[in-house]
Amino acid sequence: MMTGAIPIFLMPTRNNFGIIGPIPKSEFAWESIQKKIAANPFITDKTAKPRVLTITQSTYDGILYNVEDIKEELDGKIDTLHFDEAWLPHAAFHDFYGDYHAIGADRPRCKESMIFATQSTHKLLAGLSQASQILVQDAENQKLDRDIFNEAYLMHTSTSPQYSIIASCDVAAAMMEEPGGTALVEESIAEALDFRRAMRKVDEEWGVDWWFKVWGPDDLSEEGIEERDAWMLKPGERWHGFNNLADGFNMLDPIKATIITPGLDVDGDFANEFGIPAAIVTKYLAEHGVIVEKCGLYSFFIMFTIGITKGRWNTLVTALQQFKDDYDKNQPLWKVLPEFVQKNPRYERVGLRDLCTQIHSVYKQNDVARLTTEMYLSDMVPAMRPADAFAKMAHREIERVAVDNLEGRITAVLLTPYPPGIPLLIPGERFNTTICSYLKFVREFNAAFPGFETDTHGLVKDSEGRYYVDCVR
Ligand SMILES: Cc1ncc(COP(=O)(O)O)c(C=O)c1O
Numbered sequence: 001m002m003t004g005a006i007p008i009f010l011m012p013t014r015n016n017f018g019i020i021g022p023i024p025k026s027e028f029a030w031e032s033i034q035k036k037i038a039a040n041p042f043i044t045d046k047t048a049k050p051r052v053l054t055i056t057q058s059t060y061d062g063i064l065y066n067v068e069d070i071k072e073e074l075d076g077k078i079d080t081l082h083f084d085e086a087w088l089p090h091a092a093f094h095d096f097y098g099d100y101h102a103i104g105a106d107r108p109r110c111k112e113s114m115i116f117a118t119q120s121t122h123k124l125l126a127g128l129s130q131a132s133q134i135l136v137q138d139a140e141n142q143k144l145d146r147d148i149f150n151e152a153y154l155m156h157t158s159t160s161p162q163y164s165i166i167a168s169c170d171v172a173a174a175m176m177e178e179p180g181g182t183a184l185v186e187e188s189i190a191e192a193l194d195f196r197r198a199m200r201k202v203d204e205e206w207g208v209d210w211w212f213k214v215w216g217p218d219d220l221s222e223e224g225i226e227e228r229d230a231w232m233l234k235p236g237e238r239w240h241g242f243n244n245l246a247d248g249f250n251m252l253d254p255i256k257a258t259i260i261t262p263g264l265d266v267d268g269d270f271a272n273e274f275g276i277p278a279a280i281v282t283k284y285l286a287e288h289g290v291i292v293e294k295c296g297l298y299s300f301f302i303m304f305t306i307g308i309t310k311g312r313w314n315t316l317v318t319a320l321q322q323f324k325d326d327y328d329k330n331q332p333l334w335k336v337l338p339e340f341v342q343k344n345p346r347y348e349r350v351g352l353r354d355l356c357t358q359i360h361s362v363y364k365q366n367d368v369a370r371l372t373t374e375m376y377l378s379d380m381v382p383a384m385r386p387a388d389a390f391a392k393m394a395h396r397e398i399e400r401v402a403v404d405n406l407e408g409r410i411t412a413v414l415l416t417p418y419p420p421g422i423p424l425l426i427p428g429e430r431f432n433t434t435i436c437s438y439l440k441f442v443r444e445f446n447a448a449f450p451g452f453e454t455d456t457h458g459l460v461k462d463s464e465g466r467y468y469v470d471c472v473r
Pocket of ligand 1: 086119131
């Protein structure tokens with residue numbers, strides 16, 4: 001964005017649980033990309049070759065793309081195919097992941113396009129925080145210009161190297177050497193599967209009574225780590241809720257476990273009887289020593305990184321059983337969420353089930369699952385180049401606009417609702433009606449349920465509780 005790049009976007013699917021799905025294979029078709037280039041008002045040379053395609057591989061919830069299919073479609077059409085593998089550095093060390101990651105031993109080169117993979121060694125391997133790495137695979141007819149690469153790299157990094165971070169990359173690499181690395185990845189997958197089986201067993205024991213579900217394929221074998229085929233996202237299967245899937249194009253990484261709480265089905269319909277918003281479960285878990293990675297409306301996410309053993313995930317299963325017990329007894333919050341109540345005394349005498357019901361009814365009334373899905377899939381209209389809009393902010397040529405007056409205005413900042421923590425608008429795009437309705441919902445919800453605020457990066461709150469976004473003047 002800072003270099004003046006003009007982005008066009010490939011549109012992902014999203015199910016009504018709020019899980020961002022894969023970008024359909026048809027979006028990668030060169031004709032489809034060309035149409036987007038033709039429609040973008042800021043691209044003057046419609047024949048210019050795109051510089052880079054950046055794909056999040058895997059998505060936050062663990063959805064992976066078949067990289068060989070993407071290479072086949074776009075080799076030579078785009079200079080560089082960049083796979084953001086922040087959450088996937090483990091994949092190269094186990095055959096389970098096959099072609100569903102970017103660079104590995106014996107993987108064929110493109111003829112013309114360079115392949116880049118950026119990986120957060122600190123997220124799934126043993127690197128210290130900030131220990132990220134860039135992998136590059138030359139094409140048959142194209143080599144990395146190391147001097148230019150170095151120039152660009154040095155522009156964006158500190159001049160003071162942190163040797164402990166660099167050393168931690170070496171440690172991570174040594175840990176992953178054959179055969180130890182493969183065994184460690186295999187263990188993570190095995191633990192993740194055992195956790196999924198344990199959750200299903202508890203579900204069976206409860207019979208018709210409610211329990212949490214782990215998002216994933218319906219059929220799981222009795223033991224072992226399963227074949228890759230079991231984790232493919234197949235067209236028409238209801239568990240994932242995504243449309244427009246192509247055969248063999250996507251799989252789910254089993255080590256990413258999204259836990260679904262009761263109250264919302266995959267079509268976006270809220271249950272009439274009861275609902276348990278995930279934000280309450282994750283607060284409860286935090287007070288029981290379990291910190292979750294990400295929290296959605298009725299889902300939250302945990303990861304089986306190397307070193308997560310049965311002892312650890314058992315703590316989670318036990319805490320969830322304890323939650324169920326406290327929920328069913330409608331225990332007062334002072335008893336079950338003492339730290340939270342200390343900060344938010346207004347909830348002291350509220351029962352756990354009553355609070356869930358209150359928040360569930362507000363979500364239901366506002367049809368929030370569909371609202372957020374529609375908002376993410378709505379047409380984003382670029383009104384300025386992102387670099388120009390961002391420069392307006394840098395030069396303070398902006399105006400702080402109240403949420404009620406945002407429709408039609410151009411944002412100078414990134415707007416990122418959390419969950420799911422994915423930018424909704426980038427600088428230079430215009431606010432539409434759906435996005436404005438969502439922001440009004442956020443304002444009302446935050447006022448009604450302090451302590452459970454929906455965080456939206458880019459939204460500025462003043463001391464009177466009014467919300468604004470910095471827009472181009
Ligand atoms: C998809 C994705 N890419 C990149 C990053 C940033 O990675 P790093 O912390 O290695 O800079 C994140 C961080 O969470 C991420 O989720």
